[in-house]
Amino acid sequence: GAGVSQSPSNKVTEKGKDVELRCDPISGHTALYWYRQRLGQGLEFLIYFQGNSAPDKSGLPSDRFSAERTGESVSTLTIQRTQQEDSAVYLCASSRGQGAFGGYTFGSGTRLTVV
Amino acid sequence: GENVEQHPSTLSVQEGDSAVIKCTYSDSASNYFPWYKQELGKRPQLIIDIRSNVGEKKDQRIAVTLNKTAKHFSLHITETQPEDSAVYFCAASNGNQFYFGTGTSLTVIP
Numbered sequence: 001g002a003g004v005s006q007s008p009s010n011k012v013t014e015k016g017k018d019v020e021l022r023c024d025p026i027s028g029h030t031a032l033y034w035y036r037q038r039l040g041q042g043l044e045f046l047i048y049f050q051g052n053s054a055p056d057k058s059g060l061p062s063d064r065f066s067a068e069r070t071g072e073s074v075s076t077l078t079i080q081r082t083q084q085e086d087s088a089v090y091l092c093a094s095s096r097g098q099g100a101f102g103g104y105t106f107g108s109g110t111r112l113t114v115v
Numbered sequence: 116g117e118n119v120e121q122h123p124s125t126l127s128v129q130e131g132d133s134a135v136i137k138c139t140y141s142d143s144a145s146n147y148f149p150w151y152k153q154e155l156g157k158r159p160q161l162i163i164d165i166r167s168n169v170g171e172k173k174d175q176r177i178a179v180t181l182n183k184t185a186k187h188f189s190l191h192i193t194e195t196q197p198e199d200s201a202v203y204f205c206a207a208s209n210g211n212q213f214y215f216g217t218g219t220s221l222t223v224i225p
Contacts, residue, residue, distance in 0.1 A: 033213070042217040043159070043204060056212065091158065095213075103149040103206075104213060106158040 002026075004107035006092050012113045013082055021077040021110045025094030032075050033104065034067055035091045043091070049075060082114045117142040119207050121216025128195050129224050136219045138205035139187045145207040145214075148181060148188045153202045153218075162203075163190070195223045 005024040013019050025032050034046040045059035049069040060066070064082075069075040079086055089111050093104035118141040128134045138148075149164035165172045165179045165188065172179050176195075181188040192199055200223045205216040 043215045045215070048212055103147075103151075103161040103164055104159075106151075106160070108158050 004092055004094050004105050006090075006107035006110050008110055009108060010111045010113075012115060015084060015114055016081055018078065018080045019082055019112060021079075021090050021092075021112070023075045023077070023092030023094075023107060025073070025075070025092070026105055028072075029094035029096055029105075030072050031095045032069055033093045033095075034075070034077050035093065036061075036088045037091055037109070038088045046077070046090075079112075082112075084114045087112055087114045117145055117207055117209070117212070117214040119205060119214045119216045121205050121219060123219060124217065125220045125222075127222045127224060130195060130197060132195055134192045134195050134199070134221055134223075136190045136203055136205070136221070137187060138189070138207075138216050139185075140207040140214070141186065142207070142209060143183075143186070144209045146210065147208045148179070149206050149208070149213075150177075150179060150190050151204040151206065151215075153204065155201070159204060192221075195221075197223050197225050199223050 007022045030051045032049045036044040036046055047067045048056040064080045067077045089109040091109045092107045095104050121138045146167040150162050151159035152162045153159040163174050163177050163179050165181050170181055176193050178191045202218045202220050204218050206213045
Protein backbone atom coordinates (compact mmCIF):
# COMPACT_ATOMS: atom_id res chain seq x y z
CA GLY A 1 0.00 0.00 0.00
CA ALA A 2 0.90 3.68 -0.10
CA GLY A 3 1.58 3.91 3.60
CA VAL A 4 1.89 1.89 6.77
CA SER A 5 -1.55 0.81 7.88
CA GLN A 6 -2.40 -0.07 11.47
CA SER A 7 -5.57 -1.46 12.92
CA PRO A 8 -7.51 -0.90 14.98
CA SER A 9 -6.88 2.81 15.40
CA ASN A 10 -8.35 2.70 18.90
CA LYS A 11 -8.85 -0.21 21.27
CA VAL A 12 -10.39 -0.20 24.72
CA THR A 13 -10.05 -3.43 26.62
CA GLU A 14 -10.62 -4.72 30.09
CA LYS A 15 -7.70 -5.53 32.31
CA GLY A 16 -6.71 -9.16 31.91
CA LYS A 17 -7.96 -9.54 28.35
CA ASP A 18 -5.69 -10.27 25.38
CA VAL A 19 -5.37 -7.85 22.47
CA GLU A 20 -3.97 -8.17 18.99
CA LEU A 21 -2.70 -5.20 17.03
CA ARG A 22 -2.07 -5.33 13.31
CA CYS A 23 0.44 -3.59 11.08
CA ASP A 24 0.54 -3.69 7.30
CA PRO A 25 3.84 -2.20 6.10
CA ILE A 26 4.65 -0.50 2.83
CA SER A 27 5.00 -3.04 0.06
CA GLY A 28 8.64 -3.95 -0.48
CA HIS A 29 9.78 -2.74 2.93
CA THR A 30 11.70 -5.62 4.41
CA ALA A 31 12.16 -4.09 7.86
CA LEU A 32 9.32 -3.63 10.32
CA TYR A 33 9.43 -2.15 13.81
CA TRP A 34 7.06 -1.83 16.72
CA TYR A 35 7.31 1.02 19.21
CA ARG A 36 5.29 2.00 22.26
CA GLN A 37 4.66 5.62 23.08
CA ARG A 38 3.11 6.53 26.41
CA LEU A 39 1.35 9.87 26.72
CA GLY A 40 3.88 12.68 26.41
CA GLN A 41 6.78 10.26 26.28
CA GLY A 42 9.33 9.16 23.71
CA LEU A 43 9.45 6.15 21.44
CA GLU A 44 10.09 2.90 23.28
CA PHE A 45 11.49 0.19 21.00
CA LEU A 46 9.69 -3.16 21.25
CA ILE A 47 10.69 -5.46 18.39
CA TYR A 48 12.34 -5.39 14.96
CA PHE A 49 11.84 -7.74 12.01
CA GLN A 50 14.26 -7.81 9.09
CA GLY A 51 13.39 -10.11 6.22
CA ASN A 52 13.68 -13.75 7.21
CA SER A 53 16.19 -13.12 9.99
CA ALA A 54 15.35 -13.88 13.59
CA PRO A 55 13.58 -10.84 15.06
CA ASP A 56 15.26 -8.56 17.60
CA LYS A 57 12.94 -8.93 20.59
CA SER A 58 15.16 -7.13 23.04
CA GLY A 59 12.64 -4.34 23.67
CA LEU A 60 9.66 -6.47 24.65
CA PRO A 61 8.89 -5.47 28.25
CA SER A 62 7.59 -8.83 29.45
CA ASP A 63 6.60 -12.29 28.28
CA ARG A 64 3.02 -11.02 27.93
CA PHE A 65 4.17 -9.30 24.74
CA SER A 66 4.83 -11.18 21.53
CA ALA A 67 4.88 -10.36 17.84
CA GLU A 68 4.85 -12.23 14.60
CA ARG A 69 5.43 -11.34 11.02
CA THR A 70 4.47 -13.37 7.98
CA GLY A 71 7.32 -13.13 5.51
CA GLU A 72 7.76 -9.48 4.58
CA SER A 73 4.16 -8.50 5.05
CA VAL A 74 1.70 -8.14 7.90
CA SER A 75 2.80 -8.16 11.51
CA THR A 76 0.71 -8.67 14.62
CA LEU A 77 1.62 -7.55 18.13
CA THR A 78 -0.15 -9.52 20.84
CA ILE A 79 -0.44 -8.44 24.44
CA GLN A 80 -1.75 -11.10 26.80
CA ARG A 81 -3.44 -10.45 30.12
CA THR A 82 -3.36 -6.69 29.59
CA GLN A 83 -2.50 -4.38 32.48
CA GLN A 84 -3.30 -0.70 32.90
CA GLU A 85 0.35 0.21 32.36
CA ASP A 86 0.03 -1.22 28.84
CA SER A 87 -2.14 1.77 27.92
CA ALA A 88 -0.25 3.66 25.22
CA VAL A 89 -0.08 4.29 21.52
CA TYR A 90 1.55 1.41 19.67
CA LEU A 91 3.33 2.58 16.55
CA CYS A 92 4.48 0.43 13.69
CA ALA A 93 7.07 1.57 11.18
CA SER A 94 8.64 0.06 8.12
CA SER A 95 11.71 0.81 6.06
CA ARG A 96 13.50 -0.52 3.04
CA GLY A 97 15.64 -2.42 5.44
CA GLN A 98 19.16 -3.60 5.88
CA GLY A 99 21.75 -1.25 4.52
CA ALA A 100 19.11 1.04 3.05
CA PHE A 101 18.71 4.72 3.80
CA GLY A 102 15.48 6.66 3.77
CA GLY A 103 14.26 6.44 7.31
CA TYR A 104 11.12 4.98 8.66
CA THR A 105 7.57 5.50 7.62
CA PHE A 106 5.31 5.32 10.62
CA GLY A 107 1.73 4.15 10.77
CA SER A 108 -0.88 6.21 12.57
CA GLY A 109 -0.72 3.95 15.57
CA THR A 110 -3.17 2.03 17.71
CA ARG A 111 -4.25 3.81 20.87
CA LEU A 112 -4.73 1.11 23.50
CA THR A 113 -6.63 1.87 26.67
CA VAL A 114 -6.81 -0.76 29.37
CA VAL A 115 -9.61 -0.14 31.86
CA GLY B 116 24.63 -1.10 21.12
CA GLU B 117 23.98 2.48 20.10
CA ASN B 118 23.01 5.14 22.65
CA VAL B 119 21.43 8.36 21.40
CA GLU B 120 21.05 11.32 23.72
CA GLN B 121 18.98 14.37 22.84
CA HIS B 122 18.90 17.88 24.37
CA PRO B 123 17.04 19.87 25.39
CA SER B 124 13.91 17.98 26.35
CA THR B 125 11.83 21.15 26.06
CA LEU B 126 12.48 24.34 24.13
CA SER B 127 10.46 27.53 23.82
CA VAL B 128 11.32 30.23 21.30
CA GLN B 129 9.68 33.38 20.06
CA GLU B 130 8.25 33.28 16.57
CA GLY B 131 10.94 34.27 14.09
CA ASP B 132 13.81 33.14 16.28
CA SER B 133 15.97 30.09 15.61
CA ALA B 134 15.77 26.75 17.41
CA VAL B 135 18.60 24.24 17.78
CA ILE B 136 18.25 20.66 18.99
CA LYS B 137 21.33 18.56 19.63
CA CYS B 138 21.93 14.81 19.66
CA THR B 139 24.93 12.67 20.43
CA TYR B 140 25.51 9.03 19.54
CA SER B 141 27.94 6.40 20.71
CA ASP B 142 28.38 3.89 17.88
CA SER B 143 30.92 4.96 15.27
CA ALA B 144 29.28 2.51 12.84
CA SER B 145 26.16 4.67 12.69
CA ASN B 146 26.01 6.26 9.27
CA TYR B 147 22.51 7.62 8.84
CA PHE B 148 20.81 10.25 10.96
CA PRO B 149 17.14 11.12 10.33
CA TRP B 150 15.03 13.66 12.19
CA TYR B 151 11.32 13.20 12.83
CA LYS B 152 8.61 15.70 13.69
CA GLN B 153 5.59 14.54 15.68
CA GLU B 154 2.68 16.92 15.95
CA LEU B 155 0.24 16.41 18.78
CA GLY B 156 -1.76 13.24 18.28
CA LYS B 157 -0.11 12.39 14.99
CA ARG B 158 2.52 9.98 13.76
CA PRO B 159 6.21 10.90 13.61
CA GLN B 160 7.19 12.04 10.13
CA LEU B 161 10.62 12.29 8.56
CA ILE B 162 11.58 15.93 7.97
CA ILE B 163 15.25 15.76 7.08
CA ASP B 164 18.11 13.28 7.16
CA ILE B 165 21.85 13.21 6.71
CA ARG B 166 24.35 10.53 5.85
CA SER B 167 27.77 10.21 7.40
CA ASN B 168 29.59 11.29 4.25
CA VAL B 169 27.99 14.75 4.46
CA GLY B 170 28.60 17.46 7.05
CA GLU B 171 25.54 19.62 6.49
CA LYS B 172 22.24 19.49 4.69
CA LYS B 173 19.62 22.22 4.28
CA ASP B 174 16.00 22.20 3.24
CA GLN B 175 14.41 25.64 3.31
CA ARG B 176 14.20 26.68 6.99
CA ILE B 177 15.62 23.47 8.42
CA ALA B 178 19.19 22.23 8.39
CA VAL B 179 21.08 19.39 9.97
CA THR B 180 24.79 19.33 10.77
CA LEU B 181 26.90 16.29 11.57
CA ASN B 182 30.24 16.08 13.34
CA LYS B 183 31.43 12.50 12.97
CA THR B 184 34.56 13.02 15.03
CA ALA B 185 32.60 14.28 18.01
CA LYS B 186 29.67 11.97 17.27
CA HIS B 187 27.04 14.66 17.42
CA PHE B 188 24.44 16.07 15.07
CA SER B 189 22.07 18.96 15.34
CA LEU B 190 18.80 20.20 13.89
CA HIS B 191 18.52 23.91 13.15
CA ILE B 192 15.20 25.60 12.45
CA THR B 193 15.36 29.23 11.37
CA GLU B 194 12.58 31.83 11.27
CA THR B 195 10.42 29.61 13.45
CA GLN B 196 6.66 29.65 12.98
CA PRO B 197 3.86 28.45 15.28
CA GLU B 198 3.33 25.42 13.06
CA ASP B 199 6.85 24.29 13.92
CA SER B 200 5.57 23.51 17.42
CA ALA B 201 5.88 19.74 17.84
CA VAL B 202 8.05 17.04 19.35
CA TYR B 203 11.24 16.38 17.40
CA PHE B 204 13.11 13.08 17.55
CA CYS B 205 16.59 12.42 16.30
CA ALA B 206 17.74 8.94 15.38
CA ALA B 207 20.92 7.11 14.43
CA SER B 208 21.18 4.01 12.31
CA ASN B 209 23.89 1.72 11.01
CA GLY B 210 21.59 0.59 8.24
CA ASN B 211 19.75 -1.92 10.39
CA GLN B 212 18.24 -0.85 13.65
CA PHE B 213 17.23 2.75 14.35
CA TYR B 214 17.95 4.26 17.75
CA PHE B 215 15.86 7.25 18.77
CA GLY B 216 16.58 10.12 21.07
CA THR B 217 14.09 10.90 23.82
CA GLY B 218 12.53 13.82 21.97
CA THR B 219 12.44 17.61 22.25
CA SER B 220 9.16 19.39 22.73
CA LEU B 221 9.43 22.66 20.79
CA THR B 222 6.98 25.47 21.43
CA VAL B 223 7.01 28.51 19.17
CA ILE B 224 5.40 31.47 20.89
CA PRO B 225 3.51 33.80 18.52
